[in-house]
Amino acid sequence: MRPTRKMTTSCNGKELGELRRGPWTLDEDNLLVHYITCHGEGRWNSLAKSSGLKRTGKSCRLRWLNYLKPDVKHGNLTPQEQLLILELHSKWGNRWSKIAQHLPGRTDNEIKNYWRTKVQKQARHLKIDPSSNRFVEVLRQFWLPRLLEKVEHSSPSSLSTSTSTMEADQKNLIPQPQGKETPTENMNSSSSNCSSDSTGIMLPYLSENSLKNNNYFVENSNFEVMSFNQSNTQDLRSTDMSILDFQLTDVDWMNNDLVGDTFWSMDELWQFRK
C-alpha cells in the first residue's frame, strides 16, 4: 500500500457524528483492505458498518475503487493513455467511467482530473472554449500528432515489427487504407512535414492531406495496435473526432516504463506551436 502525501501529512478527517470524513488514514486503509480481502467488495453500506469503519458506504467504495484496489495504477499517464483519452473523449464526451473501461488500471476520477487539469488548462491558456469545435480541431491537429510522435519515440524499433495479433487486427478489425500507402508508410509520409522545436528535435506533424487521405496508426511491441481510421472523404475540419475509429488490443502496453516526465509535459507538447 502506498501512503499518499495527504495520508502522511494531513490532519485526521472531520467527525460528523459517528461518521468520519476527509482523507483516509493508513489504519482505515488497512481495515478496508483487510475486510474486502476477507469478505469481498460490494454491499458497501453494510460493509462500512460491519468493518468498523466510521465511513459511509460511498466513501468506502470510492476509496477502494480509486486507490486501494490492487489493479489501480498510480502515476503519470503514458502518451498512449493520453492519446486514448483524447480519442475516447472525442467520441463519448465526459463519460469518464466509460473511458476508464478502456484504460485498465485507471479510474474515472483520475481521467477526469487529467482532463480538467491538463487538457482544459491548455484550452484556457489558448483562450479557447474547451467544449468548442475549435478546441477539438486544435487537439486533433497539434496535440494528437505530438502524442503520436511521443508514442513512436517510445518504441522506435517496433514500427517495422508485426505480430500475429496485429496482422489479425489489420485483417479483421482495421479497415485497410484506401490509398496505395500502407498505414506505416502513411505515418512516415505524414512526417514529411516537420517542424523543429527549441530542442532541435524534428517534430513531425500530420498534414491535413495526409490525415484526410489516409489512415494512420501506431504500434509497438506492447502496445500492439492502435489505429485511427477515418473516412477518406471526411474533412478533418469537421468537428467530430469520432470519425477516428479506434481499436486497441492487448492491454500490456500500459505496463511499460514510459511514464517519465519527458512523456508527460503537456506544456512541452504545445510549445512548438506557440
Add this chain to the structure above:
DNA sequence: AAATGACCCAACCGCGTGTGG
C-alpha cells in the same frame, strides 16, 4: 525566509438508474 498564487488530486455531493419487495 516568508507570502502569495497556481496547480493537483483525493474526496465529497447530488442526482440518475437499477433492483427487490
Add this chain to the structure above:
DNA sequence: GCCACACGCGGTTGGGTCATT
C-alpha cells in the same frame, strides 16, 4: 405502479504542495 435502498456516475471542492515573487 410505488417506494426504499444501493450503487454508480459526473461535477465540484478542500486542502496540501509547488513555484514564483
